[in-house]
Amino acid sequence: MTRKKQIILPIVILVIGAVIFIALSSMKKPPEEKPKVDNTPIVAVEEITVAPLTLTVDSYGVVTPKYEIELVAQVSGQIVELSDTFLRGSFVKKGQVLARIDPSDYKAALIDAQASLASATASLEEELARGKVAKEEWKRITNASPTELSLRKPQLKQEQARVKAAQASVLRAERNLERTYLRAPFDAMIESRHIGLGTFVSTGSKIGKMLGTETAQIRLPVADNQLQFLVKQGHAAQVNLSGDFAGQNHVWQANIARSEGVVDDKSRMSYLVAEVSDPYGLHAETENTPLRFGSYVNATVLGKELALAASVPRHLINKDRIAILDEESKLQFVNVEIVSEDGANVIISNGLKTGDRVIVSALDYPVDGMQLALPTSDDAVTPDTETNTDTQIASVKD
Structure with a gap:
């Protein structure tokens, strides 16, 4: 009996333990499954728009008159007349009388x-008559030939010379009389006046300074390596000038008239000269904003036209390659051709097409072909910089 108890008791204990284990196991909750974590990098992109683009070169300059002169007296005398328009800032017409010398x-x-x-002319006529008489008298003489002196030809030449000298004196006197009128040599604005009513002036005295209003010009410094972006190095190129007038910004149209053809020995810049016709709008049918002499203006010279090009931030380019997101949402490096620089951007002519998605956010370890993802509404990816890719005119900075 005791032996049976020794055998049965452990078995009972094992059974009870198994039952308790099974009961406890049934009461235990299964472990919750953890959701799968997507470690695909999220990037921000911007679509590229490729369109015709005009390269430009930026410059600056000061507006000056094409022609300016110091008006001087050509005869001496006292100023007896003075025009009311002969004042600083007044506009005068070509040929207008500004002042008159006595x-x-x-x-x-x-x-x-x-x-x-008149006296010389009378003497010439008298000498002509004497010559005719001398010639008629020598016709009656048959045994000798007349000399030049006997026909009074030297005397005739002398009287003719006296007439010419007298004519020259008349022309000189008429010219000096006309020079007592001080006239404007061209349409101009008076910059300064140095005389007053009653002032005595001598030949060569300065009367005033005049600025021609027909044409204004602006010298535009351009770096030598920027000339490659202009057609024919800028000859006859169109220029947009911008500056302030009465507290507001205005734009004027100009054209490159010429290049000075030399490189400045101090700034090492080439100079293009832009011209504006009728800068003060004196001949315009409608009222125009005047482009005043002495104004500082910024200039945009229009250059070569590209059939297809785009502008992208400079920092997105690495060794002439740019990262885009392809149709399978994979990173792809594309080789591009950089035409020029546009401040913080670069101009690309080949390598991109409209609709390409350029990656504008930073990646720690970019690998060609790596899987990427676009942000959802709950994600926020901030591009490195704002980019404007739909640019039609790109500016090339010096």
Whole structure:
């Protein structure tokens, strides 16, 4: 009996233990399954728009008149007349009388020259008559030949010379009388006046300074390596000028008239000269904003036209390659051809097409062909910089 108890008791204990284990196991909750974590890098992209693009070169300059002169007196005398328009800032027309020097002495000189001419003309006519008489007398003489002196030819030449000298004196006196009128040589604006009513001036005295209003010009410095972006190095290129007038920004149209053809020995820049016709709008049918002399303007010179090109941020380019997201959402490096630089951007002519998605966010370890993902509404990926890829005119900075 005791032996049976020794055998049965452990078995009972094992059975009870098994039952308890099974009961406890049935009460235990199974472990929760952890969701799968997607470690695909999320990137931000911007679609590229490839379109016709015009390269430009930026410059700057100061507006100056194409023609400016110091008006000087060509005869001496006292100023007896002064035009009301002969004032600083006034506009005058070509040929307009600005002032007049006392003409009394020059009128007297003209009368004297005319009198001398009349006397010389009379002497010439008298000598012509004497020559005819001498010629008729020598016709009656048959045994000798007349000389030049006997026919009074030297005397005739002398009288003819006196007439020419008298004519020259008349022309000189008329010219001096005309010079008592101080006239504007071209359409101009008065910059300064150095005389007043009653002022005595001598030959060569400065009367005033005049700025031609027909054409304004602006010297535009351009780096030598920027000329490659202009057609014919900028000859006859169109220029957009921008500057301030009355507190507002305005734009004027100009054209490159010429290149100075030398490189400045200090700045090492080439200079293009832009011209603007009628800068003050004096001949315009409608009121235009004047482009004043002395104004500082920024200039955009239009250059070569590219059939297809795009502008992208410079920092996205690495060794002439750019990262895009292909149709399978994989990273792909594309070789591009850089035409020029546009400030913080570069101009690309080959390698991209409209609709390409350029990756604008940073990747720690980019590998060609790696799987990427676009952000969902709950994700936020900030591009490195804002990019404007739909640019039609690209500016090439110096």
